[in-house]
Amino acid sequence: MPKEHLEARRRQILDAARRCFVRNGFHATSMQDVLTEAELSAGAVYRYFKSKDDIIAAIASEALAEVAAAFGADAAAPPPDLDDVVDLVLGVERPPLSRSRESAQLLVQVWAEALRSPSLSARLKEVMAEARGVIGGLVARHQERGRLPAGVPPEHVADVLTALVDGFLVRRAVFGDADPVAFRNGIRALMSVPASR
């Protein structure tokens, strides 16, 4: 019985912390903010997390896992066109749309935090390298089929595509209403590929 309740409390705290962090950033939100948002007392929260940094690490870790999962989907079901990579990663038709902006905002905070946390920076680089590998594989296959110039290292092209995703996330975080479809059309135009839908 304690097992599931323990996990539920943990989630309750993490969800509350996530909302606070999205709203105010990691260091501008106080423990008091988190306690209030979670509707718990200090004693309760510190039973599940040993410090504020612990909570930050957990939240950041989940945010990066979300990104890794998004790119992993590309590896699982390779899209026929390269520009669909963006759609897939950005989850054009993915469940909680309300969460997508918050995820983008949180990710920007994670980038900033990674600049001062070596362990978080290491994990971020891991995820980025993983994305480069996955997308690089897709690029290489397109090169084999002659759909892309062969002389360029696939990783370079993959870097551009993942940078495209990161750049879009910035816009979504800042504006909130950035349109993935319009973005994809912009990419299509740049790639001089006639839109197929």
Place this chain on the structure above:
Amino acid sequence: MPKEHLEARRRQILDAARRCFVRNGFHATSMQDVLTEAELSAGAVYRYFKSKDDIIAAIASEALAEVAAAFGADAAAPPPDLDDVVDLVLGVERPPLSRSRESAQLLVQVWAEALRSPSLSARLKEVMAEARGVIGGLVARHQERGRLPAGVPPEHVADVLTALVDGFLVRRAVFGDADPVAFRNGIRALMSVPASR
């Protein structure tokens, strides 16, 4: 006589604060950190800035001005090829190279801070809109000359190009050694344009 010394002290404080902020972020940096870095006392610093937020605002404002200037250069001297936009904005051959990573790191912090500061967010949107306007103009001209499909709104393509820049900045902030030339080659490959150099 006080006039120039006043400005010099202000710069001294801002430069010190910038170093601190790049290293530790806005909110994880204490006033004590800034005082130590600037080699000044609290009383001295508070003679030139009325609060920590005041210093943050000044630093963020300068960072965004730097970005605006980079895009402004494109408007002043339009590059012949669209992919050169990235080179120009990222300043492939611009003076203090040591500063470029720090600028990228600072900009990421600014993005994060903009998520919780309405005034900073407004300024950031201004700069982004300005970039969209400048690059959109270039895109429209390329469309007129038939170098890009005409059916797509220039702003959409401009969004993609500026997102490309933002995405590259993230990589430069995180890795520090992101290579603009390799990046440009990746873009060229995606655009299926034979490299001219």
Place this chain on the structure above:
DNA sequence: TTGTCAAGGGCGAATGTTCGTTCTACGTTG
């Protein structure tokens, strides 16, 4: 030249606040 004085700039200890964290006592539940 020398002495005086007003003002500006700087210092750093002091202040009150807020932070993250701990601890003890209390309720609830099996």
Place this chain on the structure above:
DNA sequence: CAACGTAGAACGAACATTCGCCCTTGACAA
């Protein structure tokens, strides 16, 4: 009644900011 969770007061540390004092400087009078 034990065992477990929870509450909330309490704590020391660290924070941003202020305040009163001191040193330097430049103008001016003697």
